[in-house]
Amino acid sequence: MRKTVKINDYDFDALIDTGSTITLVRESVYHTLGGPTLSLTKIKLTSFGKSEIKLFGYFESAVYIEDNKFKTEIYVIDNSQTTIDVILLELIS
Numbered sequence: 848m849r850k851t852v853k854i855n856d857y858d859f860d861a862l863i864d865t866g867s868t869i870t871l872v873r874e875s876v877y878h879t880l881g882g883p884t885l886s887l888t889k890i891k892l893t894s895f896g897k898s899e900i901k902l903f904g905y906f907e908s909a910v911y912i913e914d915n916k917f918k919t920e921i922y923v924i925d926n927s928q929t930t931i932d933v934i935l936l937e938l939i940s
Contacts, residue, residue, distance in 0.1 A: 872922070885906055
């Protein structure tokens, strides 16, 4: 399911992925948001083809979906990994 989400007053196209365990944004989205300070992570992700997905780190932010606000960790990935701006885990308010 796709939705428009708001992060730091910017609207982005997002995929709500009920199978995802973390929220991801493309590096271009991260730069649009002003490049918030990233925390390091030891999480390792792999794609369907078993290649490693590089994580640059994560930052904490509020994500707005319609009238709902969610505070979450947002992990930054290389633009080449997806064409979708934001991939959200299934958030529960």
